[in-house]
Amino acid sequence: MTSHLLRKPQSQSIGEGITLIQEVLTSDSPLDYVGFKLIDLAVGAVYEQPLEQDECCIVALTGKITVTEGEHRFEGIGTRESVFEKKPTDSVFVSGGASFTVEAVTPATVALCYSPAVEPRPTKLLPASGVGVVHRGKYNNQRMVHDILPDSDPSASSLLVVEVYTEGGNFSSYPPHKHDRDLLPEESLLEETYYHELAPKQGFVFQRVYTDDRSIDETMAVEHRNVVIVPAGYHPVGVPDGYTSYYLNVMAGPKRVWKFYNEPDHEWILNRD
Numbered sequence: 726m727t728s729h730l731l732r733k734p735q736s737q738s739i740g741e742g743i744t745l746i747q748e749v750l751t752s753d754s755p756l757d758y759v760g761f762k763l764i765d766l767a768v769g770a771v772y773e774q775p776l777e778q779d780e781c782c783i784v785a786l787t788g789k790i791t792v793t794e795g796e797h798r799f800e801g802i803g804t805r806e807s808v809f810e811k812k813p814t815d816s817v818f819v820s821g822g823a824s825f826t827v828e829a830v831t832p833a834t835v836a837l838c839y840s841p842a843v844e845p846r847p848t849k850l851l852p853a854s855g856v857g858v859v860h861r862g863k864y865n866n867q868r869m870v871h872d873i874l875p876d877s878d879p880s881a882s883s884l885l886v887v888e889v890y891t892e893g894g895n896f897s898s899y900p901p902h903k904h905d906r907d908l909l910p911e912e913s914l915l916e917e918t919y920y921h922e923l924a925p926k927q928g929f930v931f932q933r934v935y936t937d938d939r940s941i942d943e944t945m946a947v948e949h950r951n952v953v954i955v956p957a958g959y960h961p962v963g964v965p966d967g968y969t970s971y972y973l974n975v976m977a978g979p980k981r982v983w984k985f986y987n988e989p990d991h992e993w994i995l996n997r998d
């Protein structure tokens with residue numbers, strides 16, 4: 726039986742040239758803060774959305790798009806045909822109460838990342854050139870992180886967006902960590918979604934989502950274009966040999982701080998020379 730935390734991709738036409746692949750709403754998930762949508766756009770297709778209480782980070786995952794909001798027009802943004810080119814891409818931040826459009830200049834896949842608009846923020850381009858690249862981990866937990874909208878960037882009022890690349894034979898989000906208690910400075914409460922891609926695409930990764938009391942304990946085989954929902958708990962990812970894992974994380978909670986807590990049983994992993 727498929728885990729309630731695992732969402733397989735759909736393929737639903739929601740407009741001319743617009744195909745909905747993933748949609749995670751607070752109204753149909755165990756999440757209170759984070760929303761996520763993935764859409765494929767044919768050339769010339771125009772997706773439009775009015776934002777009410779949410780802010781949104783529009784990630785040009787693949788292909789080129791033009792984003793408009795009010796007097797803002799960001800033309801032909803996007804830097805890659807595949808996420809596995811492993812280079813940062815462009816995004817646009819739009820705050821609550823605004824309406825935006827996304828037009829496909831080439832065939833495109835767009836990630837729409839949502840969280841509460843706690844305070845208004847200006848619409849702005851988050852250019853690829855401004856994305857921090859971090860190489861994290863050692864031994865077999867090495868991964869590359871693109872900080873698209875980290876907590877150090879005040880462009881958003883609650884939203885955090887990051888993408889992570891993990892090569893075969895490695896684990897990421899490892900040693901297992903969690904961020905499910907509003908208990909700063911020790912830990913922050915951030916819900917999370919993982920949008921996964923695999924190269925080659927027939928691959929899979931293992932992801933476990935589990936809490937200290939094991940009230941949540943789901944171990945999943947996660948495939949291309951799946952979403953994993955992390956309402957709470959530790960959430961490590963293991964990547965089989967031969968495959969490259971990509972995932973896009975959306976995080977949000979009561980405070981826009983990413984302060985995770987490593988599982989004590991496994992924290993020794995970090996202390997090796």
Ligand SMILES: O=C[C@H](O)[C@@H](O)[C@H](O)CC(=O)O
Pocket residue numbers: 861868870887889896897898899904960974985
């Ligand atoms: O909490 C954040 C997410 O679990 C990932 O972005 C994770 O931090 C990626 C990693 O460090 O491997």
